Ligand code: SF4
């Protein structure tokens with residue numbers, strides 16, 4: 297008798313990932329980092345400004361919603377909240393605890409974990425892939441689910 301068995305993912309043993317704070321995922325070509333109203337309110341509170349001020353000063357509209365502004369420098373289009381000053385040689389998110397879901401769930405986006413090939417392909421963009429401790433499958437599933445619930449992919 298069938299028991300509605302769950303199909304196991306190719307990454308059932310977990311995946312190795314450790315962020316090195318290289319900053320590559322927060323810079324590069326112009327990109328989109330979406331911020332919902334709720335996320336914006338949390339970030340605004342962190343910055344000690346109103347949500348309206350936050351969206352006005354730090355975001356711009358896109359067809360998918362408000363996106364965090366970027367600043368072009370020698371590294372590329374840095375997210376305005378990328379901090380390269382506090383710890384020289386490192387690039388850290390200055391919003392870390394309040395960063396948007398898009399950032400929070402990286403690199404475990406559905407498109408990146410669809411197959412070993414997709415995961416390995418990400419290595420050329422993120423040097424944390426394949427490093428450090430194994431992230432358990434449950435954590436990976438939670439991130440991927442959060443990402444797809446929010447962005448529908
Ligand atoms: S590209 Fe990867 S290793 Fe570099 S900051 Fe982003 S998550 Fe961390």
Ligand code: SF4
Pocket residue numbers: 321322329364375376377378379388389390391392395396399
């Ligand atoms: S909000 Fe933080 S994690 Fe997200 S792109 Fe900006 S600096 Fe990177």
